[in-house]
Amino acid sequence: MKIAILPGDGIGPEITAQAVQVLNALGESFEMEQAEVGGAGYAAHGHPLPPATLALAKSADAVLFGAVGDYKYDTLERALRPEQAILGLRKELGLFANLRPAILYPELAGASTLKPEVVSGLDILIIRELTGDIYFGKPRGVRECPDGPFKGEREGFDTMRYAESEIRRIAHVAFQAARKRDKRVTSVDKANVLETFQFWRDIVTDVHKEYADVELEHMYVDNAAMQLVRAPKKFDVIVTGNMFGDILSDCAAMLTGSIGMLPSASLDANNKGLYEPSHGSAPDIAGKGIANPLATILSAAMMLRYSLGKAEQADRIETAVKQVLAQGLRTPDIYEAGTTKVGTEEMGNAVVNALR
Amino acid sequence: MKIAILPGDGIGPEITAQAVQVLNALGESFEMEQAEVGGAGYAAHGHPLPPATLALAKSADAVLFGAVGDYKYDTLERALRPEQAILGLRKELGLFANLRPAILYPELAGASTLKPEVVSGLDILIIRELTGDIYFGKPRGVRECPDGPFKGEREGFDTMRYAESEIRRIAHVAFQAARKRDKRVTSVDKANVLETFQFWRDIVTDVHKEYADVELEHMYVDNAAMQLVRAPKKFDVIVTGNMFGDILSDCAAMLTGSIGMLPSASLDANNKGLYEPSHGSAPDIAGKGIANPLATILSAAMMLRYSLGKAEQADRIETAVKQVLAQGLRTPDIYEAGTTKVGTEEMGNAVVNALR
Ligand SMILES: CC(C)[C@H](C(=O)O)[C@@H](O)C(=O)O
Numbered sequence: 001m002k003i004a005i006l007p008g009d010g011i012g013p014e015i016t017a018q019a020v021q022v023l024n025a026l027g028e029s030f031e032m033e034q035a036e037v038g039g040a041g042y043a044a045h046g047h048p049l050p051p052a053t054l055a056l057a058k059s060a061d062a063v064l065f066g067a068v069g070d071y072k073y074d075t076l077e078r079a080l081r082p083e084q085a086i087l088g089l090r091k092e093l094g095l096f097a098n099l100r101p102a103i104l105y106p107e108l109a110g111a112s113t114l115k116p117e118v119v120s121g122l123d124i125l126i127i128r129e130l131t132g133d134i135y136f137g138k139p140r141g142v143r144e145c146p147d148g149p150f151k152g153e154r155e156g157f158d159t160m161r162y163a164e165s166e167i168r169r170i171a172h173v174a175f176q177a178a179r180k181r182d183k184r185v186t187s188v189d190k191a192n193v194l195e196t197f198q199f200w201r202d203i204v205t206d207v208h209k210e211y212a213d214v215e216l217e218h219m220y221v222d223n224a225a226m227q228l229v230r231a232p233k234k235f236d237v238i239v240t241g242n243m244f245g246d247i248l249s250d251c252a253a254m255l256t257g258s259i260g261m262l263p264s265a266s267l268d269a270n271n272k273g274l275y276e277p278s279h280g281s282a283p284d285i286a287g288k289g290i291a292n293p294l295a296t297i298l299s300a301a302m303m304l305r306y307s308l309g310k311a312e313q314a315d316r317i318e319t320a321v322k323q324v325l326a327q328g329l330r331t332p333d334i335y336e337a338g339t340t341k342v343g344t345e346e347m348g349n350a351v352v353n354a355l356r
Numbered sequence: 357m358k359i360a361i362l363p364g365d366g367i368g369p370e371i372t373a374q375a376v377q378v379l380n381a382l383g384e385s386f387e388m389e390q391a392e393v394g395g396a397g398y399a400a401h402g403h404p405l406p407p408a409t410l411a412l413a414k415s416a417d418a419v420l421f422g423a424v425g426d427y428k429y430d431t432l433e434r435a436l437r438p439e440q441a442i443l444g445l446r447k448e449l450g451l452f453a454n455l456r457p458a459i460l461y462p463e464l465a466g467a468s469t470l471k472p473e474v475v476s477g478l479d480i481l482i483i484r485e486l487t488g489d490i491y492f493g494k495p496r497g498v499r500e501c502p503d504g505p506f507k508g509e510r511e512g513f514d515t516m517r518y519a520e521s522e523i524r525r526i527a528h529v530a531f532q533a534a535r536k537r538d539k540r541v542t543s544v545d546k547a548n549v550l551e552t553f554q555f556w557r558d559i560v561t562d563v564h565k566e567y568a569d570v571e572l573e574h575m576y577v578d579n580a581a582m583q584l585v586r587a588p589k590k591f592d593v594i595v596t597g598n599m600f601g602d603i604l605s606d607c608a609a610m611l612t613g614s615i616g617m618l619p620s621a622s623l624d625a626n627n628k629g630l631y632e633p634s635h636g637s638a639p640d641i642a643g644k645g646i647a648n649p650l651a652t653i654l655s656a657a658m659m660l661r662y663s664l665g666k667a668e669q670a671d672r673i674e675t676a677v678k679q680v681l682a683q684g685l686r687t688p689d690i691y692e693a694g695t696t697k698v699g700t701e702e703m704g705n706a707v708v709n710a711l712r
């Protein structure tokens with residue numbers, strides 16, 4: 001089985017190295033091949049998603065991705081900026097289903113800005129559609145406003161859109177995921193204003209007919225943002241579009257106060273996937289050896305489970321991570337008085353030791 | 357000066373009645389005229405925004421709005437549903453600037469789901485553009501997908517758009533509001549993905565040249581949702597588009613835990629405005645006399661300040677509200693042990709007494 005390793009920028013290389021170390025400690029034989037992506041791709045080959053990197057990702061069974069972005073690439077024209085690599089990989093690999101768990105480990109309840117009783121034991125799964133919506137819809141651009149009160153002026157514009165089968169397939173992912181959990185799906189839309197999301201609501205409702213054992217609730221996106229703050233534990237699975245999912249998944253991640261712990265998976269129709277931490281490239285702490293590698297290590301566990309058919313090894317990694325937390329080891333982002341502060345490598349080593 | 361009173365549905369009539377009582381207690385002579393809107397408009401005249409209601413709103417110097425929506429109207433076709441009244445009023449009256457303060461009164465810090473140190477003293481102002489963006493952009497609808505991998509399928513679609521002058525005028529509102537506060541504006545966009553919001557960022561940056569005394573920061577919407585949860589007090593003024601503003605303003609309101617306290621103003625180019633509580637029509641508690649009228653009373657204060665040129669009277673109302681909170685009076689939504697639980701009318705009466 002071949003894994004493409006794309007460390008990227010900022011803390012990407014450091015955290016990815018620890019995840020690779022953990023994978024190597026499992027006693028399986030994976031073929032791993034590394035390539036540059038993001039700013040590193042641009043620096044080495046003049047493009048954030050160099051052709052060789054894309055080819056490697058396509059040929060691999062799964063992609064382990066670090067993070068992309070650094071201050072020094074901020075002034076590049078948009079088509080060359082690091083985040084284009086992520087958008088390109090999603091689109092080229094057909095990674096339409098983004099799974100982002102927002103889990104609060106009991107040991108880390110204090111790290112949240114929310115009161116412990118509101119978030120302790122939090123375990124929600126956000127499923128974000130990842131290849132449709134206003135992210136890729138056409139036409140888009142800056143043009144002369146064609147009509148209305150601003151006719152003749154310049155205007156920026158984009159197209160939001162979802163085709164029926166795009167909604168169907170992500171709805172299936174959500175209902176099937178809910179079956180393995182608490183059997184409740186909240187579909188988040190803005191059906192009261194947007195045609196796209198009235199259509200979304202209609203299709204999700206239709207797909208739901210095949211899942212009588214799963215409860216479906218529809219919620220407007222503004223209300224969902226409120227309920228995430230008010231009573232996040234009420235949710236089980238949330239399914240939504242690309243744009244709303246971008247906002248709500250980050251909001252949900254931050255509820256835990258420990259975004260350095262949260263993995264993510266982006267899957268295609270055949271369970272091939274790209275796995276990356278939910279946090280970013282944190283260029284301000286890059287190279288200091290203090291980044292938290294656990295989100296990337298847990299992303300590797302998701303990879304084993306969803307793409308490589310190795311659920312047992314995934315369990316082993318997740319158990320090992322719980323163990324190091326129980327031992328009191330903490331990188332600075334999750335450090336609290338009374339625990340032991342460790343660096344990136346020490347944390348990775350501790351997970352490897354716990355695996356044995 | 358003429359004020360249109362549009363109580364609407366659910367708790368709307370109860371809370372509006374208290375705001376009217378407070379306005380009457382000021383000793384000014386306002387002409388107030390009432391009309392049906394929302395479900396009540398549909399019930400009485402077959403449309404959520406009956407022509408007579410719209411005409412009244414247009415002829416008035418300001419509109420005091422309760423809330424709209426009730427279960428019994430949920431099954432109406434979309435064009436007849438209560439929320440169309442809000443969208444129609446915004447568009448017809450040109451109310452492009454929505455001002456939503458998120459303020460946490462020290463006495464109510466306990467009501468928040470966030471830790472007191474994270475939110476106590478919170479005072480941010482969200483300025484949401486209200487007549488543009490994907491809310492009104494055309495074309496929109498359900499059609500046969502014209503091209504791409506889903507060609508021939510049904511798809512729902514909408515158009516996001518902002519013309520240059522729409523961005524300029526809301527940016528001016530934000531910078532001018534910041535001048536009266538802590539002189540910091542955060543413009544929230546998604547310039548890394550959307551053409552509309554790269555354009556937005558460019559124009560806001562340009563308008564900023566006229567406000568050298570105000571600090572401008574750009575932030576992606578996903579990050580803004582995270583920072584609102586992580587460290588909301590870092591914000592002063594947030595300015596953003598209609599869709600992002602819908603989500604972020606509700607999220608910010610919920611941070612306070614006391615959305616029953618939060619007013620809002622929606623202004624046109626001449627400071628004529630519509631004033632309404634940030635919360636909804638709460639049909640589950642309608643008619644029980646337990647709804648919190650303070651958000652509506654504070655909306656009336658905003659009306660006096662922004663549309664009627666009576667800043668002193670606005671101050672009087674705001675001081676009176678602080679006084680009743682200090683007296684320990686609480687409607688059930690903000691009740692805590694050790695305070696005195698009161699109903700809608702008692703709360704309104706208490707504000708009137710405090711005014712004297
Ligand atoms: C970098 C950006 C294009 C991306 C997105 O908006 O999808 C990011 O925010 C994410 O959520 O992975």
Ligand SMILES: CC(C)[C@H](C(=O)O)[C@@H](O)C(=O)O
Pocket residue numbers: 192193222439442443602
């Ligand atoms: C009712 C709805 C159309 C409206 C909106 O989305 O603007 C509401 O959520 C609001 O924020 O006032």
